[in-house]
Amino acid sequence: MENKETRTFRIDPSIEMKPVHFKNRFGIELAGHLYLPEGYAAKKNAAIIAAGPFGAVKEQAAGLYAQQFASMGFVSLAFDPSFGGESGGEVRSTASPDIFTEDYSAAVDYVGLLDCVDRERIGAVGICGLSGMAITAAGTDTRIKAVATLSMYDMSRDMSRGHMDYYTGEQRMKIKQYLSEQRWRDAESGTYALGNHEIGFDEAGNPLTAAMEIPEELPEGADPVFTAFFQYYAKRARHPRAVNFVSSWTATMPVSFWNFPLMTNIKEVSPRPILLIAGENAHSRYYSEDAYAAAQEPKELVIVPGADHVDLYDNFEKIPFDKLEAFFKNHL
Template sequence: MRGSAVKLTKKWDKTFPKSKAVEHQKVTFKNRYGMTLVADVYVPKKRGTGKLPALAVSGAFGAVKEQSSGFYAQEMAERGFVALAFDPSYTGESGGEPRNIGSPDINTEDVMAAVDYLGLLDIVDRNRIGLLGVCGYGGLNLSAAAVDKRIKAVASSVMYDMSRVYGKGFQDSYTPEQRTKVLENLSLQRWKDAENGKPAYASNDVVFDEKGNVTRASRILPETLPANAHPIVAEFFDYYRTKRGFHPRSINSTGAWSITTPIAFMNFPQLTYIKEISPRPVLIITGEKAHSRYFAETAYQEAAQPKALVIVPNANHVDLYDKQSGKIPFDKITEFFNKNMK
């Protein structure tokens, strides 16, 4: 297989068990900016002689390929797809300095670079390549599919629109004055980073103190969960900070993004052209009780036909990250891609 990686982790260090029905290989490829991305390719052992459909799988935002995206990719490989789960630029095992930087442009490019790679594999039918994104990459995949016409179908699971949450706050809670305060804070942080010659890191979740000033925690998730933790923090903690989904290379498990990461997202509404995915189909999956549900419902409303919205009964956001809840609708995902990538 092209692009075999060297001097990278070779042991199985995923947060899910290895499937006996799937072959796995770690590979590298470059994006348009020359960044080296590291990925895991999952291929069904029983695949016949013909070329196979393929999926580029990514997410969540701040996660690594050893977590949700790898789990989804391996599951889809068991169902007959070549599936690639990758670490985005500046994160995990992929290249890029400084570390832990997010960008709607570069991260969308990473998705398209994964399509580049899959389309050059001898075992892949390049006319049957789709995208499958989890959480923040559910939104970024919709952005990629809008501009990259090679993509035949796109599915998102418990999607986040990172531009919206950074730019408007959770549930669009920022007032215009608060948005201005956030941007002022981030703008001044750039001078601090320039003076220090490196970025500072902290949680990108903004809290306004009693005087209306911007404050933030030093990392995405705490070392230990406070007794009075916000329910969303507790939900993410249950996955990223416990044996269930912890991974030492995951930003969400162990660290934080650069403080200035939100700037580009706040200036780049990533779903502006979502209607241009049509006439290629869109599948949007969310949980009935997911705190992110409003992102999915808005994306569904704004997308053009053909489109489908699946709301998983009694599921919260993190229930659709792994097999623990047994609620991920893999049969519907498989049916969607098989039908629309003939």
């Protein structure tokens, strides 16, 4: 059993946490932390499932949210997606839009079988890059009665089109050629090399494919986005099982996200509600705004004044927990 001290946020001693395991329909065993509100055993409770950010583990932001939801009276589950954290799956440090979406439905299977949960009152939360998977799961899995996202990243769009969709057709072809050649190298070596999953370009127009070099300290002149990520993943919430600022993703991992776009079924979440929350100053804000435009009613977009992308990971002064509590208590 894992020591609770590995969690990277303040522990609420009034909330019971139980390490749990369950399998998805691919047979991969997933690891989670189940957070239980006071008096949970005496009634059937609503439940909320949380995961993310992309490359994070349940001991980081997802656990913080799950613990907070439990303090509101919800049975809450934070889990490690397949191939990462304490969850199973080989190869490690890889990802799949399909399997990560399935992981949400597997979590619904698990909590819905608990004696203390009302299976007609289950919601889902996606943080950062797991937002697209939470919405995609809800589009098909009608057991998810409400879905909320924080600092959304659409990972399929991000990897295949670049930030703000800046990739040109020529750049996209260069990335596809690189990924295809990398598959040959992996096949020949029998291993899976690490690489850059958000591929940029150098001044000569060549793809920047090397795995991230993780600095011990924040580089001088670092841009605000990198600074915010560094301060969270490398400093105050660093966790050895996370990918972010600890290791890197497998180099060919983007192939799955190029092949399979997320949230193509977002309109089919309706008539169940969607709540999208983004920071006013977040570089990722456009993902939430575009998802809001694509979704059907009932839907709500909340822009948090003065907040950046990472503020919604763990900044209690910026995260609108009152809005989340009202949303889930109204719809579950």
